Amino acid sequence: MEFHKDLSHVGWEEVKRRQLQRESLVYEWIKLVGMKPGKSVLDIGTGPGVFTLKYAQVVGNEGIIYALDQSKEALDLLVDATDTKHSNIHTVCADAEMPLPSVEGVDIVMITDILHHAHSPVRVIRNIYQHIKLHGSVLISEFDPSSEGHIGPPLQNRISKEEIKKLVQMEAFQIVKEGKQEHEHYYLLLKKDA
Ligand SMILES: C[S@@+](CC[C@H](N)C(=O)[O-])C[C@H]1O[C@@H](n2cnc3c(N)ncnc32)[C@H](O)[C@@H]1O
Numbered sequence: 616m617e618f619h620k621d622l623s624h625v626g627w628e629e630v631k632r633r634q635l636q637r638e639s640l641v642y643e644w645i646k647l648v649g650m651k652p653g654k655s656v657l658d659i660g661t662g663p664g665v666f667t668l669k670y671a672q673v674v675g676n677e678g679i680i681y682a683l684d685q686s687k688e689a690l691d692l693l694v695d696a697t698d699t700k701h702s703n704i705h706t707v708c709a710d711a712e713m714p715l716p717s718v719e720g721v722d723i724v725m726i727t728d729i730l731h732h733a734h735s736p737v738r739v740i741r742n743i744y745q746h747i748k749l750h751g752s753v754l755i756s757e758f759d760p761s762s763e764g765h766i767g768p769p770l771q772n773r774i775s776k777e778e779i780k781k782l783v784q785m786e787a788f789q790i791v792k793e794g795k796q797e798h799e800h801y802y803l804l805l806k807k808d809a
Pocket of ligand 1: 661683689710711712726732734
């Protein structure tokens with residue numbers, strides 16, 4: 616199956632099934648960024664929102680989740696799955712590569728499995744810099760191009776950790792931790808430093 620950055624080769628139910636398949640990653644991400652009740656989170660590229668709902672449970676009603684995606688269809692699936700317990704989720708239909716509307720300075724930005732879909736990953740990183748508080752955390756997680764390729768996008772359509780490291784260092788982000796994860800993933804934990 617040919618890979619398309621906009622996921623038109625799969626469909627949202629399939630994207631949701633794949634999110635459920637790698638759900639175990641989300642618990643490590645939550646720990647890494649220190650997500651807890653009251654925090655504000657910008658989730659870039661929520662897709663159908665399987666992980667977004669977990670973040671909403673963690674931050675609770677004192678916190679806020681900005682669930683941003685360029686696809687209204689994906690956001691509609693998230694809204695359908697949201698019950699009154701998750702009134703802390705604000706959906707934002709926007710392109711993360713363009714200046715972002717209506718997002719206040721947040722404590723945490725999640726960018727998981729987005730950058731290999733972006734036409735310009737550096738524009739996404741530059742944009743989020745404007746929307747995160749000083750000393751806020753950013754978690755980037757991606758499929759590793761040096762893994763086996765048993766799941767996820769074709770190896771040639773992945774973005775390497777080294778490539779992302781170069782991009783984030785062009786902005787005033789500090790890399791505080793990095794590592795490998797299951798499901799052929801790696802992560803980078805960043806802090807906004809200045
Ligand atoms: C593979 S899904 C990842 C969903 C989720 N973050 C995860 O970790 O599973 C990629 C999502 O990013 C969205 N996306 C890709 N490029 C985007 C952009 N430039 N702006 C906003 N959303 C984008 C797609 O619409 C899709 O819902």
